[in-house]
Amino acid sequence: MVTLLANFASILAAETTSVVGHPIPDWAKGNTVFETFFKGGPVMYPMVAVLVVVVAVILERIVWWTVQTVRRNPDQLDKVYGALEQGNVAGAINLARGSKDPLVRTVWHGLNHVHSSVEGALQVASGLEIQRAGRFMSVMDTTITLAPLLGLLGTVTGIMSSFNFVGNADLAPAKVSGGIAEALIATACGLGIAIFTLVFFNFFNAKVARLQFELESTSNNVILMLNSLRNRGTAPLVDTEQDARQPSQQFARTN
Secondary structure: OHHHHHHHHHHHOOOEEEEOOEEEEHHHOOOHHHHHHHHOOOOHHHHHHHHHHHHHHHHHHHHHHHHHHHHOOHHHHHHHHHHHHOOOHHHHHHHHOOOOOHHHHHHHHHHOOOOOOHHHHHHHHHHHHHHHHOOOHHHHHHHHHHHHHHHHHHHHHHHHHHHHOOOOOOOOHHHHHHHHHHHHHHHHHHHHHHHHHHHHHHHHHHHHHHHHHHHHHHHHHHHHHHHHHHHOOOOOOOOHHHHHOOOOHHHHOOO
């Protein structure tokens, strides 16, 4: 490890070539990506940090939604509905208990409050599911705004760098064009990161909206079935005290 660090330090300390005021290390020469990065100026460093964060968030969200898709169990939800239609609330609770499906889990949480406030319990459960589904969406939303602003900052610094050479007696076109190149590179990178993030932000936002609609539909179905049982005069077959002793941490467990 010490040897690797020493080699890396020697590479960074190698002779550098200055291109319009921005040094390009020897190890980056010939690599279009690294050369473009160094020509983009100091603003490229925070821009790369933003890119790394947003890529990590996107990968995490892709994995999370993939796991949630696998956990979906529409057959189990239909069985819960069937038990409710027969007036067997206790059976519906037993069928829903321990499920990884967010819809079934929400129903389980609501049915455990059948003698208190089913509507309130379902709203709380749905809110927690939406909160989990929308995790890190604010990071992507911030990136969509921050990346172009960083690009704009690079544009300003690049133009300022170009104007610094305009009044000099030894005016060189390469120096002026270098500042313009810095401005264009920073702007292009900022817009590219924002566009890349915006695509995934809209994709995940649509999935959250879809989940919210499904949770609302499921909650309404449960409320309608319970109201139907009450209107028919069918007493809910559920032992409230027994269900209250079940660990509520089952629902609150983070996925």
